[in-house]
Amino acid sequence: MSMRDDSKWFTDAGLLLEAVCKTSTHWGQLPDIPGYDELVEIRRGGQGVVYRGRQRSTNRTVAIKVLLDGVYASNVSRQRFQREMQIAARLRDPHIVRIYDSGVTADGRLFYAMEYVQGASIDCAGLKIGNNLTRTLTLFAKICDAVQYAHQRGIIHRDLKPGNILIEGAVASVDDDSSHTDYGLGPRTDVVHPKILDFGLAKVVFDETEGVAALTRVSQTGQFLGSLAFASPEQIEGTSDRIDTRTDVYSLGAILYQLLTGQLPHSVHQNLRQTLNDITTTAPPRPRSIRADLPNDVETMVLRCLAKEPERRYQTAGDLAADIRRFLAGKPIDAKRDQTWYVLRKTLARYKAITALAVVMFVLLVGYAITMPLLYQRAREAERRTLEEVASTQALNNFLVGMLQKSSPELASSREMTVREMLDQAAERLGEKPELPPQVAVGIHRVIAGTYGKLGHLDESESGMRRALEIARTTFGTGDVKAAALMRDLGEILWYRGRFEEAEQLLTEAMAVYEHAADDEALRSEYGLCLFSMAHIHGSRGRPEKAVESYRRAIDLIQGDTVAKRFQRVMARTGLATTLFEQGQFKEAGRQYLETLAEAREKLGDDHAVVATILTHLGRYHTEMEEFDEAESCLSEAMEIYRKRLDPKHARVGTVLARLGNLKSSQGDFESAERFWRDAQAIYVRSFDEDHEKVVGIKLNLAQSREMQKDYAGAAREYRLALESYRRRLGDKDPRTAILRSKLAIPLSELGELEEAEEELRGALAVLNTALSENDPRTAKTLIWLGRVLLKRQNPEEAEPMIRRGIDMLKAGLPAGHSWVALAENALGECLALLGRYEEAETYLLRSWKVIEMRYDSTHEFSRAVFSNICGLYERWGKPDKIAEWCEKSTDP
Amino acid sequence: MSYTTPIRLLNRLAGDIDPTAWAEFHRRYLDLIRGFAHRHGLQPADCDDVAQDVFVALSQSLSGFQYDPKKGKFRSYLKTLAIRAINRKLRQKYERRVQCDIEDEQNEVSCTFDGEAWEDEWRQYHIRLAMGRLTGEFNERDRMAFTQYAVLGQSAAETAEALGMSLDQVYQAKSRILKRLAERISQQVEEEG
Structure with missing residues (x-):
């Protein structure tokens, strides 16, 4: 049917419906984005569609931008896009919209997932005329800071424009008579939260083409005119090798120009050639010619950004921010004072040094503001109380003043001090001050020791904490709560270093103190914290049931809604999940991890180190569940958080590296795995004893990797080394020693040393049967291996019940189709074939094949x-035709 | 988000630079122009170029522009710009091809423009616009029901079961949405002048 000439096509329901069916966009049709669900369309723009959705692996709400077809269509540009997105994903600044992930949708379009921000872009938010100059400039300085942050990490935006700056919490006001009457942003500047979008996105386009052509490419994917007005002369000229951070400074200037005057520096409403010419050669109208009430200094700042030659602009976005703040503080701006440059710089440098010192002192005193890893979960209020007491004394004052003098720019070397150096100086100075009142000395020792610990310097941390405890014990007595808190701190450090016995003793002592004061609410929380530390020790000493019980009680006891308490509860829940996981209660553990992660994100923020800790655990969980993509995404996010927050040699970074190694090895990439493990090992040996669980753990991984590469002699060697460590540290009755013995048996049996292998397995089983809970997968694996060794020793009768029992135990905890079960069923099939029960054997073997074929x-x-x-089965069974049939399936001759 | 009529939008574009108006304009007409170009055999990247050309040409002609319906319809003007841009693109492609492949010389450069194609795209543009504006008026279940039953041709019973609705609710959703679509489009067409 032709609809031509039918101008009222929409009044006929049939014709309308016909037209609707031909229309490409419909309600309810959402793209299929691997790893994401709960999509809801929130914005449609020139570049593509933005959805709100949930990232399954981490359970967080994200915004997902799905680019239009044809955007970055070639293979090369797709790869570049993904690479740039990975780089941009490293940016972590409160004013930059974070990128979490990127990839390709099921129908082949590129997408990237980013932080979900509720708000509107700076132009849509009605933010236009700077009718409140202070507010506009304060907001703008924040934007400059964020740009500077990205520049320091080597990322240039290249497409800064109002559309790329969101105002969190603002409401879009695209309406008929939007005459930009007001900001619609609420009354206070400090609540206005700008967020920059699309960092890194423009690089791909700009690099691939040149100049105006590049802009046209940008524009085909979106707002050409919007981009053009904010593009720098060097971008217009197409000299892409001249594009650097000052290109963004120009765009910032153009944005500020528009915010303040309501006009663009160069009109884009004329002949295109003329517009391009203006941008490259003509100076923009002076802002004061449009708004006479603008202060001179502000005009100077804007015009300096808009200089044609990059050399004449502010050299960094940070310089621009600093000048804006100088103006806001009523000080002379830098843009005007080139002649007094020398004097100024000198003064400035001194200020900088003092600022750095102040930062370090802040770290020392409020140390826990740097988000802390697991090391010490202590009551923040208690600490604050102590610190307040301490700070009130003149003694501390003198101490600090002395330190500051010692580190003042005049006396210190020219470079800035590291936190470590500050700590060393503080510790040294503390040693020289026997006259300090003991409560002050205890407080300072504790803070310094705690900070050392957080930086990963465990020797210094331990000795500082011991010193604090010693002073506290002599001053306040062993039964005092102040001493008890230190016992717990020290206990925690000792646990972390693998010295469980002393740690347990200290914690028991501390708990006894709190038990006496069980009526006090605050002390009940302290008791909960001790239980939490104790739960770690139970876990490490192979007492998972006790650990679970202690974690649960700790979660109940740690009350209160301060950041510290939320943090401690989250940590206790993580500990609980990990213990459940290690016991093989996978489903329950997975649920606990995801819930805890959601709680941590909500209560502590996405960037909190605890989020990284949970993600590290979750990464291990996903790896074991063979959900490799999820595992990788968890671990890389954890790594990013730690990279930002911790020293690169911090033990926690080592843990993530080790987990990445495990992931790679599970995926069969042993080369990468070994690299990760060796990197982790290099970090661990700095922090831990030779026999520490973590150091030995890496040896175990290496052994396992050798084993998987069929270097059985190498594997047996590494296992034996690790076993020696375990026997020294834990003794023969410890389940961990037993598990290691069962692992050693595998390469032994491959090497044909069957007798020794059987002995190790039986020894291990004797311990595991009593030490671990009923369906522990480690006992199951030991049973199955013993079965396999017995098969090799021609004893299928004894092997069969063992393997069957192992399979039942595995099935209790693992999801259907897990390769462990399949491999165990393979062993059972082999066993039944040897016993001549061919049909039964065939069932198990084919089932096993189905799973293994899918995964490998x-x-x-x-x-x-x-x-x-x-x-082998068909050979015994006398079915050569079947063998022929199967051999055809094999691609490997 | 409230709705701006095409005439108001054009007048905003003609005035001071107004990135919001441009973004809105772009959002609204991109698919229309791309779709039209695509129907003339252009590849997705070329369709983007055509859309870009149209927007640039429009921005240049809009300076100081005051819309006057007597001088012709906006949609006809947009169509003219689109046809020009498509022709230019086809010519470019042809020239490039001639340079590298002499034998292909006889290929048609310019194509006959299909008036029905433009009308078809224009109808789709109105439908998209109207659907976008109606999104907030209906709940998600009704919209899903409409898509599944009326658009994708699933049976009413299946739709009802999949969405946990009664049969009656499915029928209702279809007729209410169609009715509102017709009303919206009628208003849009009128406002277009």
């Missing part, structure tokens, strides 16, 4: 093992 390619050792068992 045909050359993988697992596939080959199952394959050869199947052929």
